[in-house]
Amino acid sequence: MNLVKLSFKNMKAKPLNTLLSLLLLTLSVALVAFMMQLNEQVKGKLDRNIKPIDMVVGAKGSPMQLVLSSVLHIDNPTGNILLEDALNIGRNPLIEKAIPVSYGDNYQSFRILGTEPSYLDLYEVSLQEGELFQKDLEVVLGARVAQETKLKIGDTFAGSHGLVAQSLESHDDHEFKVVGILAPSGTVVDQLIVSNLASIWKVHAHGEEEEGHETHDDSEELEQAVDGHETHNDHEAHDDEAAHHEEHDDAHENEEGHEDHEDHEGEPKEVTSLLIKFRNPMGIVTLPRIINENTTMQAALPKYEVDRLFGLLGVGVQTIAFIALAIMLVSGLSIFISLYKALKERKYELALMRTYGATARQLVWVVLLEGVFLGGIGFFIGWLFSKIGLWFFSSYTEANYGYSLMLENITIGEVWLFVASIGIAIVATLLASLGIFKMNISKILAEDA
Amino acid sequence: MGNQPICHHMIQTSQLVYAYNDKVKFTFPDLNLADQEDLLILGPSGVGKTTFLHLLAGLLPADAGVIKIQDTDLAQLSRKRLDAFRGKHIGIVFQKARFVHALTVEENLQLKQYFSQRKTDKSKHLALLARLGIEDQMRKKTHELSEGQKQRLSIALALVNEPSVIFADEPTASLDDVNCDSVLELLQEEARLNKSNLLIITHDHRAKSRFKNHIIL
Numbered sequence: 001m002n003l004v005k006l007s008f009k010n011m012k013a014k015p016l017n018t019l020l021s022l023l024l025l026t027l028s029v030a031l032v033a034f035m036m037q038l039n040e041q042v043k044g045k046l047d048r049n050i051k052p053i054d055m056v057v058g059a060k061g062s063p064m065q066l067v068l069s070s071v072l073h074i075d076n077p078t079g080n081i082l083l084e085d086a087l088n089i090g091r092n093p094l095i096e097k098a099i100p101v102s103y104g105d106n107y108q109s110f111r112i113l114g115t116e117p118s119y120l121d122l123y124e125v126s127l128q129e130g131e132l133f134q135k136d137l138e139v140v141l142g143a144r145v146a147q148e149t150k151l152k153i154g155d156t157f158a159g160s161h162g163l164v165a166q167s168l169e170s171h172d173d174h175e176f177k178v179v180g181i182l183a184p185s186g187t188v189v190d191q192l193i194v195s196n197l198a199s200i201w202k203v204h205a206h207g208e209e210e211e212g213h214e215t216h217d218d219s220e221e222l223e224q225a226v227d228g229h230e231t232h233n234d235h236e237a238h239d240d241e242a243a244h245h246e247e248h249d250d251a252h253e254n255e256e257g258h259e260d261h262e263d264h265e266g267e268p269k270e271v272t273s274l275l276i277k278f279r280n281p282m283g284i285v286t287l288p289r290i291i292n293e294n295t296t297m298q299a300a301l302p303k304y305e306v307d308r309l310f311g312l313l314g315v316g317v318q319t320i321a322f323i324a325l326a327i328m329l330v331s332g333l334s335i336f337i338s339l340y341k342a343l344k345e346r347k348y349e350l351a352l353m354r355t356y357g358a359t360a361r362q363l364v365w366v367v368l369l370e371g372v373f374l375g376g377i378g379f380f381i382g383w384l385f386s387k388i389g390l391w392f393f394s395s396y397t398e399a400n401y402g403y404s405l406m407l408e409n410i411t412i413g414e415v416w417l418f419v420a421s422i423g424i425a426i427v428a429t430l431l432a433s434l435g436i437f438k439m440n441i442s443k444i445l446a447e448d449a
Numbered sequence: 450m451g452n453q454p455i456c457h458h459m460i461q462t463s464q465l466v467y468a469y470n471d472k473v474k475f476t477f478p479d480l481n482l483a484d485q486e487d488l489l490i491l492g493p494s495g496v497g498k499t500t501f502l503h504l505l506a507g508l509l510p511a512d513a514g515v516i517k518i519q520d521t522d523l524a525q526l527s528r529k530r531l532d533a534f535r536g537k538h539i540g541i542v543f544q545k546a547r548f549v550h551a552l553t554v555e556e557n558l559q560l561k562q563y564f565s566q567r568k569t570d571k572s573k574h575l576a577l578l579a580r581l582g583i584e585d586q587m588r589k590k591t592h593e594l595s596e597g598q599k600q601r602l603s604i605a606l607a608l609v610n611e612p613s614v615i616f617a618d619e620p621t622a623s624l625d626d627v628n629c630d631s632v633l634e635l636l637q638e639e640a641r642l643n644k645s646n647l648l649i650i651t652h653d654h655r656a657k658s659r660f661k662n663h664i665i666l
Binding site for chain 2: 001012352
């Protein structure tokens with residue numbers, strides 16, 4: 001027999017009270033831990049994905065949509081821009097890297113992204129096996145894509161039109177060939193199929209010529225605008241709504257060396273957006289305004305948009321956190337009431353133990369241990385529930401957005417939550433057991449009749 | 450008053466006074482008990498019997514006077530050492546048998562030994578319970594025992610540490626004649642076996658016949 005055993009037996013002797021206290025504690029811990037982890041996971045995931053990209057230039061529309069679609073690959077694109085225009089912006093000396101991306105197809109819900117090999121450098125993704133795409137219609141698979149689709153090097157597949165798997169139209173006449181598989185990076189690249197730009201144009205070259213495209217010839221003006229800060233308001237608008245309008249134009253051969261795509265005379269080449277990394281932080285200050293004011297394109301800053309998104313979500317997260325904290329306080333109160341009542345009912349027992357030779361401090365320890373047990377067990381079960389919850393949520397986001405939330409190591413927040421739940425239990429038990437020090441053993445024993 | 454002058458004095462008191470307030474104030478007769486000497490203190494309710502016992506057991510500090518048990522002056526002990534001394538040397542049988550309800554019969558015995566820093570001795574528990582006729586109740590929760598069994602268990606708890614002094618507060622109050630006699634006999638037997646002093650306070654005159662020494666408060 002010892003103090004730990006005794007407090008454990010005491011807890012077992014009043015199962016309903018113990019259960020209620022545990023339930024409340026578990027509930028609050030689960031809620032707080034879940035919200036905390038969700039917030040951290042999502043923010044961490046998004047931060048990793050937007051970090052290499054300072055600015056996105058795309059067709060006019062919602063800047064958040066542009067960031068969500070072109071950087072995070074979860075929304076539909078705002079439209080297309082001319083490659084020519086994009087490349088002109090890329091020549092600005094403030095820009096270190098400007099990478100055009102183009103997309104519009106998927107394979108089993110995984111987006112097929114046409115871009116340059118330097119896109120993979122942005123995210124520091126390396127090849128796990130095979131080699132990088134060289135020719136048109138060659139692709140490398142993100143780690144998760146390879147895992148889910150079971151495609152191997154040398155396999156071919158036809159992409160489906162649009163960005164969701166259910167699309168009826170598929171480009172059977174142009175089959176992609178897997179030449180490489182990328183190492184897992186924990187970024188959005190894991191769920192992408194990456195090819196060169198020309199592959200996207202090639203796939204979409206057929207059957208789309210009938211859709212009219214206004215010609216853009218404002219590249220020179222744009223160059224001036226970007227470099228010389230002149231105002232130009234006479235641009236023709238881009239009206240491309242669909243995500244999948246990529247056209248070829250041999251006249252605008254770009255430096256990346258996509259030499260073998262088909263000819264489409266007079267059709268200017270288009271991309272969905274241009275991802276930009278600045279050489280100089282001045283770029284963030286000046287370029288977005290110039291682009292937004294002087295061109296038909298828009299510039300969006302991923303960091304700003306994601307912060308804005310979290311500002312909106314933050315209110316909900318905070319509300320739930322407050323509710324959870326309230327439940328935690330109630331659970332503390334429940335522990336206090338339960339123990340206070342038990343100690344009042346069993347004061348004879350306490351007096352009895354004093355006659356056995358127990359010190360007041362030992363008796364407080366018995367009660368305190370009970371509180372620590374409750375706090376510890378409550379925290380652990382709650383934490384477990386939050387992990388299970390997060391796992392369910394992760395499989396949901398994975399199925400719907402291709403985003404999995406990895407269950408990672410214990411965070412500082414969780415440590416604090418542990419301290420808080422134990423702390424509340426300890427404070428509640430100490431308050432309840434204050435009476436032990438003032439106990440008049442003789443009186444309690446004499447009262448008995 | 451036990452006044453045989455045997456070499457060793459187990460319990461000695463002199464001029465004990467305890468006042469609950471200005472109106473309720475008790476003075477107690479001096480005791481001088483030799484080794485293994487028994488004493489019955491008789492008296493009606495309200496004369497301070499239980500107060501006397503609590504003073505003797507160190508549960509209550511006396512306002513005046515001296516209590517010596519085994520030549521130890523209780524007033525000289527710190528609170529902590531008094532607790533330890535009580536646990537080691539004094540066994541108390543309370544008027545109403547009460548236990549730690551969350552524990553079994555056996556665990557209650559273990560708990561008492563734990564708090565008085567004795568090693569748990571399972572075979573001793575079994576022997577003790579067997580002498581009291583409740584060895585088959587060992588694994589039961591205390592609330593499952595009958596009143597008579599509870600009384601025996603509280604005697605077992607008082608005895609488990611082999612105390613030099615056993616105090617019993619109205620141990621027979623709720624018992625019929627037969628049980629009354631057997632409980633008193635048990636207490637006396639165990640006291641002899643343990644070589645302890647037995648001091649019983651009661652208003653129950655049925656006990657008188659079993660004791661050589663008695664005083665009336």
